Every structure is written in structure tokens, then in C-alpha cells.
Amino acid sequence: MRTDLTPDAGTALGSAGLSRRGFLRGSGAMIVAFAAARHAGLQTLVSAQGINGRSATALDAWIAITADSRVLAYTGKCELGQGLYTAQVQLVAEELDVPLSRVTLTMCDTSATPDQGTTSGAQSHPANFNQANLALACATAREALVRLGADRLGAPAVNLATGDGAVFVRTDPSRRVAYGELVGGKKFMLNLDAAAKRKNATDWKVLGTPVPRLDLPAMVTAQLEYVHTVRVPGMLHGRVVRPPSVGATLARVDEASVRGMPGLVRVVVRKNFVGVVAEKPFQAIQIADKLQVSWTPGPVIPDQATYYDHLRQDRASRDTYLLDSGDVDQSLRAARQVVSATYLHPFHMHGSVGSSCAVADVQPGKATLWSATQAVYPMRDTAAQLLGLQPGEVRVVFTRGSGCYGINGADTVTYDAALLSQAVGRPVRVQLTRRDEMAWENFGNAFVIDQRAGLDASGTIVAWDYEAWSPALGGRPGYDSPGNVVTGWLAGFTPAVAAPRTPAPAPNTPLSNNLNTAPSYVTGCVGGVCRGTGTVRSERVLSHRTVSPFFTGPLRAPERFQNTFAHESFMDEIAAAAKADPVTFRLRHLRDERLRTVVRSAADAAKWEERPSPRPRASAAGVSRGRGISCVLYEGDNGYVAIVAEVEVDQATGTISVTRLVGAQDCGPISNPDGVKNQFEGGALHGMSRALFEEVSWSDQRVTSVDWRSYRTFAVGTPTPAVDAVLVNQPSAPANGAGETAITVVAAAIGNAVFDATGARLREIPFTPARVKAALSARSAATA
Amino acid sequence: MSQITLLVNGRTHTVEVDPATPLLFVLSDDLALKGPKFGCGLGQCGACTVLARGQAIRSCITPVESVQRTEITTLDGLGTLDQPHPIQQAFIDEQAAQCGFCLSGVVLGAKALVDRTPSPTDEDIDRALSGVLCRCFAHTRMRKAIHRYAASRRA
Numbered sequence: 001m002r003t004d005l006t007p008d009a010g011t012a013l014g015s016a017g018l019s020r021r022g023f024l025r026g027s028g029a030m031i032v033a034f035a036a037a038r039h040a041g042l043q044t045l046v047s048a049q050g051i052n053g054r055s056a057t058a059l060d061a062w063i064a065i066t067a068d069s070r071v072l073a074y075t076g077k078c079e080l081g082q083g084l085y086t087a088q089v090q091l092v093a094e095e096l097d098v099p100l101s102r103v104t105l106t107m108c109d110t111s112a113t114p115d116q117g118t119t120s121g122a123q124s125h126p127a128n129f130n131q132a133n134l135a136l137a138c139a140t141a142r143e144a145l146v147r148l149g150a151d152r153l154g155a156p157a158v159n160l161a162t163g164d165g166a167v168f169v170r171t172d173p174s175r176r177v178a179y180g181e182l183v184g185g186k187k188f189m190l191n192l193d194a195a196a197k198r199k200n201a202t203d204w205k206v207l208g209t210p211v212p213r214l215d216l217p218a219m220v221t222a223q224l225e226y227v228h229t230v231r232v233p234g235m236l237h238g239r240v241v242r243p244p245s246v247g248a249t250l251a252r253v254d255e256a257s258v259r260g261m262p263g264l265v266r267v268v269v270r271k272n273f274v275g276v277v278a279e280k281p282f283q284a285i286q287i288a289d290k291l292q293v294s295w296t297p298g299p300v301i302p303d304q305a306t307y308y309d310h311l312r313q314d315r316a317s318r319d320t321y322l323l324d325s326g327d328v329d330q331s332l333r334a335a336r337q338v339v340s341a342t343y344l345h346p347f348h349m350h351g352s353v354g355s356s357c358a359v360a361d362v363q364p365g366k367a368t369l370w371s372a373t374q375a376v377y378p379m380r381d382t383a384a385q386l387l388g389l390q391p392g393e394v395r396v397v398f399t400r401g402s403g404c405y406g407i408n409g410a411d412t413v414t415y416d417a418a419l420l421s422q423a424v425g426r427p428v429r430v431q432l433t434r435r436d437e438m439a440w441e442n443f444g445n446a447f448v449i450d451q452r453a454g455l456d457a458s459g460t461i462v463a464w465d466y467e468a469w470s471p472a473l474g475g476r477p478g479y480d481s482p483g484n485v486v487t488g489w490l491a492g493f494t495p496a497v498a499a500p501r502t503p504a505p506a507p508n509t510p511l512s513n514n515l516n517t518a519p520s521y522v523t524g525c526v527g528g529v530c531r532g533t534g535t536v537r538s539e540r541v542l543s544h545r546t547v548s549p550f551f552t553g554p555l556r557a558p559e560r561f562q563n564t565f566a567h568e569s570f571m572d573e574i575a576a577a578a579k580a581d582p583v584t585f586r587l588r589h590l591r592d593e594r595l596r597t598v599v600r601s602a603a604d605a606a607k608w609e610e611r612p613s614p615r616p617r618a619s620a621a622g623v624s625r626g627r628g629i630s631c632v633l634y635e636g637d638n639g640y641v642a643i644v645a646e647v648e649v650d651q652a653t654g655t656i657s658v659t660r661l662v663g664a665q666d667c668g669p670i671s672n673p674d675g676v677k678n679q680f681e682g683g684a685l686h687g688m689s690r691a692l693f694e695e696v697s698w699s700d701q702r703v704t705s706v707d708w709r710s711y712r713t714f715a716v717g718t719p720t721p722a723v724d725a726v727l728v729n730q731p732s733a734p735a736n737g738a739g740e741t742a743i744t745v746v747a748a749a750i751g752n753a754v755f756d757a758t759g760a761r762l763r764e765i766p767f768t769p770a771r772v773k774a775a776l777s778a779r780s781a782a783t784a
Numbered sequence: 785m786s787q788i789t790l791l792v793n794g795r796t797h798t799v800e801v802d803p804a805t806p807l808l809f810v811l812s813d814d815l816a817l818k819g820p821k822f823g824c825g826l827g828q829c830g831a832c833t834v835l836a837r838g839q840a841i842r843s844c845i846t847p848v849e850s851v852q853r854t855e856i857t858t859l860d861g862l863g864t865l866d867q868p869h870p871i872q873q874a875f876i877d878e879q880a881a882q883c884g885f886c887l888s889g890v891v892l893g894a895k896a897l898v899d900r901t902p903s904p905t906d907e908d909i910d911r912a913l914s915g916v917l918c919r920c921f922a923h924t925r926m927r928k929a930i931h932r933y934a935a936s937r938r939a
Contacts, residue, residue, distance in 0.1 A: 081882040083882075217868060220884065220891065223865050224818070225818070355824070357822075400883070686920075717914040718923070720924060722924070
């Protein structure tokens with residue numbers, strides 16, 4: 001099966017000028033003027049988080065049928081390496097009853113696809129696989145085709161069926177008419193019909209099956225186009241020169257220092273942005289290295305060694321009560337036993353294998369940007385701001401990047417390329433150095449989390465108190481904030497920061513546990529509306545958001561990874577204090593049936609032995625084995641997951657070996673079981689890497705984790721645990737995300753397994769050997 | 785600038801470049817190959833891997849002048865979309881990728897290993913791919929694909 005998603009390098013420029021109108025004309029289909037359709041049918045559907053964009057209500061914005069009955073589909077949710085291209089092709093093929101090979105899916109191109117905001121937040125399935133957007137467009141189109149078929153075949157619509165790209169009479173399939181004959185030369189001219197009937201998941205033949213990734217053959221034979229492989233005629237090569245330290249400003253650029261160097265085209269300066277453009281990539285590197293640039297240091301940033309204390313003491317914070325039942329202090333005072341602990345999480349980085357890259361061709365009144373951004377329309381609007389163009393003058397073509405897991409350098413490097421191209425008036429390619437990628441990406445937030453819980457005489461949790469401090473600066477640029485990433489800031493735009501607010505107002509809206517700030521075990525009641533998944537009524541969740549010394553942004557399971565590490569580790573501590581089995585104790589405090597089901601399924605799959613932790617008669621020396629569990633309802637409403645980790649701890653060296661990860665996941669109806677498994681496996685191991693190895697480091701205002709020696713992860717050539725997942729299919733539930741669930745629960749499961757093995761509790765990520773040994777020593781001190 | 789002659793994927797190319805240029809830039813920029821990719825520029829991640837006389841090398845830290853007239857194979861040169869090389873087929877069969885950016889390092893590193901060690905153990909794979917990163921963490925599938933390829937080669 002061939003895919004049409006790999007434009008040849010040589011055609012990249014040509015395709016820049018190829019409008020959707022031209023594409024359709026060339027393919028012999030009806031002409032759909034996308035711009036007209038958009039303006040006729042646009043409706044603002046920006047969600048609270050701005051994730052899903054303005055969308056489009058016109059069917060012609062999503063689906064077109066060619067004269068030869070191929071289906072052209074247009075989506076604003078892009079392939080980030082997780083299989084979404086294939087899953088969306090499956091969706092279109094299923095709903096429209098055409099073979100996979102007759103679907104051509106165009107992803108994320110502002111000249112062709114609807115504005116679906118950002119491909120992020122595990123929102124692609126919720127957005128496109130439920131009764132809205134792409135899925136609804138397919139259902140609307142199918143019903144329209146059946147109506148047209150009824151006229152053509154002279155049979156009532158109820159007697160018709162669809163199959164193999166045609167409408168036919170159920171009782172006489174020889175009476176059929178191909179889709180292309182029904183709509184050839186015409187637009188649908190319909191809006192999406194909210195009542196259009198999708199197929200039942202139980203009737204799926206294509207969706208719900210393990211269709212192999214359609215793009216994988218092109219990937220593994222080096223035929224797939226990445227933004228890194230885009231080559232356009234006349235293209236030059238740029239290199240940026242970042243400040244040495246966070247907050248530094250440009251003092252002087254000595255252009256004479258590089259004058260006459262081979263290949264030099266231009267030194268480009270715009271406010272604090274500095275870059276060079278050269279004929280060849282290696283020349284650009286040599287010129288950038290030689291360019292003399294002096295900087296004025298920025299404000300002093302806190303010492304890493306005491307950063308968590310600094311964070312806790314920072315008074316300029318924005319404080320928010322997500323929950324406050326008003327009786328937590330009283331409940332804790334009345335409790336038979338109070339358990340408390342503090343959890344620490346460092347800044348993490350996305351750490352894409354490929355440093356970020358973009359190609360830009362900026363001409364007066366017209367710009368084309370090839371970008372691996374997760375947000376083509378927001379990129380269009382913010383790049384236009386940066387370049388002084390109108391949004392309609394900018395085309396952003398999503399082109400695959402290195403796996404990103406959030407906002408790596410893809411957005412900022414797109415601005416880099418755009419600024420350099422505008423300065424020289426020719427297409428410019430920029431790929432960041434490893435150092436610039438790692439020092440300046442938008443890191444996942446650091447966290448300090450204090451937890452307290454009260455137990456009554458029966459060992460039931462009667463109160464839960466959470467208080468957290470976390471810094472932020474910038475983030476995704478959205479539609480109007482190019483300063484949220486480093487290049488926009490260097491060029492003079494400001495990053496978003498939270499306005500200080502103390503004290504926090506009382507909660508007054510029903511719980512949205514989007515960041516999993518509230519633990520799974522509380523009732524989550526605000527004003528009598530209870531949206532939590534647990535049973536603990538006395539509950540308080542207070543967050544302090546401070547200003548970060550580094551740019552921050554969403555990193556796979558943003559904040560949910562950190563919060564869930566703290567909640568699920570702490571739940572394990574409470575269970576141990578109550579001398580209860582960790583699975584049984586969780587089930588006792590969970591009222592959400594689907595969450596309970598994944599906990600039980602994971603425990604069953606792991607052959608969980610019911611008993612309290614730590615393991616009885618665990619040896620205090622040598623290698624000790626243990627198991628731990630962790631669970632969450634991701635984002636409070638977007639996928640249920642539980643995982644059991646099995647570990648071996650070498651108590652002499654403090655080394656943790658994770659020997660097995662087995663979990664259960666419920667993400668609604670499963671689009672592609674193998675795709676979900678692949679995400680589960682990758683997410684689980686990604687979480688393991690973050691739990692055991694990853695930590696951004698800095699000194700003297702300079703990020704010092706700038707390569708793969710100073711920012712650790714684990715190589716493909718590393719003994720890794722077997723990863724198994726029980727997939728709980730829910731055909732009648734809404735579709736949830738599946739890319740960020742497993743990663744969210746891994747760190748706590750590993751930490752809990754270490755406790756089970758040794759009795760030592762790990763409360764700071766990453767679980768380095770030194771920290772394991774310190775925890776082992778603390779255990780000895782406690783029992784001495 | 786010097787004239788450099790390279791033997792890449794069975795074809796001879798003569799390029800006019802600074803002889804200190806890393807091989808990677810010549811392959812991806814001058815020859816427009818898509819397989820080897822810049823990941824770190826430091827030889828730490830494997831994304832730029834090519835085979836030089838059958839050995840996996842990091843093209844990002846290899847000066848182009850040092851591999852003149854050396855037989856070089858990139859991921860592009862192994863098989864085609866219609867006729868993938870058996871190791872590429874093994875990766876397809878195991879669905880052993882996510883974003884795919886790392887595949888030059890994984891596939892070519894594994895091919896070099898299996899060519900000299902037809903029945904590699906997990907420890908052999910660990911050694912061969914100790915400097916290859918996949919940040920999507922498709923590790924377990926990749927290992928299965930390598931074993932599958934080795935088995936198919938023995939069959």
C-alpha cells in the first residue's frame with residue numbers, strides 16, 4: 001500500500017504554490033475553493049485551552065470526493081510519530097466505506113486544512129474521533145452520498161447501503177452508483193450535521209483493527225519527507241547565535257570578525273536575535289562559531305542546589321485553589337494518624353533525537369514556512385506578527401519532525417528560519433545545534449509538592465491536603481504570543497507569565513482536573529458538584545505558580561506526570577501507614593468504575609500478590625525485588641490507566657533495574673490496537689527514562705545539560721523491561737487520547753516498587769543511585 | 785575547497801567542498817539523501833549513521849576527506865519502498881518505529897552487527913546500539929525486529 005504523503009524533495013517548492021484548488025483540478029475532482037468554504041462556514045470553536053482551534057463547519061473543508069471515487073480528507077491534527085495519520089485514514093475509510101488505499105489525507109497545511117489549533121494534549125482522538133470535526137464530516141458526507149444515491153437509483157435511502165466507494169441497493173447490490181458519479185464536479189455545499197449517524201464501533205471493519213502504519217515503509221526506506229530533509233531551490237543555510245545565559249541581552253555584534261569568510265551571505269541582527277546565513281551548512285557553522293558577539297548578563301537566577309527551597313519561598317506567585325472543602329485542617333486534627341511527605345521534580349526536557357529544523361521562504365507580502373510545529377494556524381498568526389505580514393500572507397506547511405512530545409524547538413526554529421529568510425530574501429534552512437536545542441527549549445515544569453493525609457481508626461483516608469509550587473515562563477505561542485519561545489523573546493516579544501495573586505480565591509467552578517492536580521481519591525466537590533473519582537470528602541488542592549528562570553511548556557503529560565508521581569507515591573505511603581495492600585487500598589478509595597477496572601486488570605495481569613508493602617522479610621542488603629502500582633484518569637476525563645512495575649534494587653550500588661511493566665488502559669473505543677500498544681510501550685519506557693535519569697542542570701545562569709552526556713536517557717542498546725498492556729475496549733464510550741497515559745503513571749509505580757523491595761521511599765526524581773542510597777540510609781536510620 | 789570523490793549507495797559522486805566538512809552535510813545537502821540525519825553533531829545519538837565498508841560510523845563527526853573512495857551505504861541505499869531490504873522488512877513487520885528519525889542508527893547499526901554476528905544475543909545488540917537513541921522508546925519492537933531479521937537471514 002503506497003502512501004501519498006511523501007512529497008519528493010524536489011517538489012517541495014512546487015507544492016508551496018500548489019493550492020488545494022489546483023490539486024483538486026489536477027486530480028479531476030470537483031473544485032472546492034477552500035477559502036470560500038471556510039469563510040462561508042467558519043464558526044469559532046476555540047476551546048478553553050485553545051487546543052482545538054476554530055475548526056470548520058463546512059463539510060467541503062474536510063472531505064472531497066474525486067471523479068474516480070477517491071476520498072480526499074483534510075485534518076488539522078498532525079502525525080507526530082504516534083500513528084495518527086494511519087488512525088485518521090482508518091477513520092475516513094471506515095465511515096465512508098472506501099478501501100484505505102483510496103483515502104488521501106492532507107494534514108496541517110494552512111492553505112488546505114481546517115484550523116484545528118494544536119495537535120497536543122492527547123486531544124486528537126477526542127477532537128476527531130467523536131461526534132465532531134473529521135468523524136462528523138465523514139458521517140455527514142456518507143449520509144449526503146446516500147441521499148444523492150437515492151435520487152440516482154430511484155430507491156428510498158433506507159434501502160441503500162455503502163461499500164467500496166459506492167452507494168447500492170441492499171437487496172440488489174448490482175444497482176449501484178460510485179461516489180464519484182454522484183458528486184463529480186460539485187461541492188457538497190453542506191454544513192456538518194450534528195445528527196449525522198456514525199457507525200457503531202461494534203460494526204467497525206477497518207477502524208478498531210491493527211492496520212500497520214501506512215507511513216512506516218517510507219520511513220524505514222528513507223523515503224519519508226521530514227522537515228529536516230526539505231530542500232528548496234536557492235536555499236541557504238542559517239545558524240543562530242543564542243545568548244550565553246538566560247536573560248542576557250545583546251551588547252554588540254562585530255561583523256568584521258567574520259568578514260570575507262567563505263560562503264557568508266549576511267549577519268542578521270534583530271533586537272537580541274543574532275544569526276548568520278551562508279551558502280552551505282558547514283560554512284554557516286564556521287561563521288557562527290567565529291562571530292564575535294558580546295552580551296550583557298541577565299538577572300541572577302537561583303542556584304540549582306537550593307532551587308526547590310527558592311521555589312517554595314517565592315512570594316510572587318499566582319495561587320489557585322482547585323478544591324477546598326473548608327474542613328481539611330479540622331479533619332487532619334481529628335485524624336487518628338497523619339501522613340505527610342514532600343515530592344520533588346526537576347525541569348525535564350523534550351530532548352528530541354533530532355535537533356529542531358525549519359525551512360522558510362519569506363518574500364515581500366508572502367511567506368511559506370515548512371515547520372514541524374504542532375500548531376500550524378497559531379504558527380501562521382504568530383509568524384505573521386514577527387514578520388510584519390498579514391496572517392493570510394503566511395502559509396505554514398506541517399512537515400514531519402523528530403518525535404517532539406510537546407513543544408521542543410520546532411516553533412522557535414521556525415521563527416529563526418523566518419527571520420533569517422526575511423533578512424536575505426531567499427529561502428533559508430535552519431537546524432539548531434544540540435546545545436541550542438537543549439539549552440533553550442521550553443522545559444517541562446519543576447515541582448515541589450507537599451502532601452498530607454489523615455487516616456481514621458479503620459485505616460480509611462479522611463482528609464487529603466495538596467500544596468504545590470511550580471514555575472512557568474512562556475509556553476506555546478498560541479495565536480498571539482510569539483514571545484513564549486526564545487526566538488520571539490529575542491526579537492522583542494514578551495513571554496506570558498502568570499500575574500501574582502495571593503491569597504487564592506475560593507474555588508467557584510466545578511472541578512476540571514485537566515492537570516491531574518487533584519488526586520484520584522478525593523470527591524472533587526465544588527458547590528455541590530462532585531467530579532472527582534474518589535471518596536475522600538475533606539479535600540484541599542492549592543497551587544502556587546511562580547515565574548521560571550527558563551522557558552517552560554507542555555512536555556508529554558505536562559504537569560500530570562509530576563502531580564501523578566506525587567499523588568500515587570503518596571497513596572502508596574498512606575497504604576503502607578495503614579498496613580494495607582496498595583491495590584486493595586486504592587480500590588477502597590476509588591468510586592469511578594472504569595478507573596477501578598484498569599487497576600484490577602493491571603493487578604491481575606501482573607499476578608499481583610495481595611499484601612502490604614514493603615515485602616515481608618526483605619533483605620536489607622544485596623539485590624531486592626519488589627512491585628508497585630499506580631493509576632490515573634488522565635486529565636480527569638481523557639483515558640484510564642494503571643501500571644504495575646517490577647524492579648530489582650541493588651542495595652550496594654543504589655541501581656534500580658525495572659524488570660517488567662504491565663498495565664491496563666481504557667481509552668474508549670480503540671482505533672488501532674497495535675497503535676495503542678506502541679504508545680503504551682513507548683510511553684512507559686519514556687516515563688522510565690524520566691523517572692530514573694532525566695534532569696535539566698544549570699550553573700552560573702547557564703544550562704549545563706546540553707548534550708546526551710549531560711542529559712541522560714537510555715539507549716536502544718540497553719536491557720529494557722518487557723512492557724505489556726491489557727487494552728480495555730469501550731465501544732460505546734467517547735474516544736479518549738492514548739499517547740500520554742502510560743507515561744503518567746510510571747514514575748510512581750517504579751518508586752512504589754522500590755519501596756516494596758527495600759522499604760526505602762523515593763521522593764525526588766530522577767531516582768539516581770545516590771538518591772536511592774540516601775533513601776536506603778534514611779530507612780536504616782528510621783529503624784535503628 | 786577540494787574535489788572529493790565519494791562512493792555512495794553504489795554510485796560515484798564528485799563534490800567540491802571544504803575537505804573538513806562532516807560527511808553528513810555532503811550526504812544530506814549535496815547529495816540530497818534523506819536517510820542520515822543530524823541529531824546531535826557529537827556522535828552521541830546515532831541518527832547520522834551510515835555504513836562505511838560495512839561498519840556503522842557516525843557521519844556527523846567524520847570529515848568527508850577521510851572516506852574518499854570508501855564504499856558508503858545509507859539507509860536510502862539498502863532497499864526501496866517497493867522492495868525493502870530484509871532488515872527494513874523486519875522493522876515493518878514488527879512495526880518497530882514511531883517518529884522514525886532514529887532509524888539510520890538503529891537499522892544500520894543492527895545490520896552491521898548481524899552481518900558479522902549472524903545470531904546476535906541481546907548482549908550483542910546492547911553493545912552494538914549502546915550509542916543509538918530513540919526518544920519515542922520503540923526499543924522493545926526494535927529488538928524484536930533485529931532478532932527477526934537475524935532469524936530470516938539464517939533461514
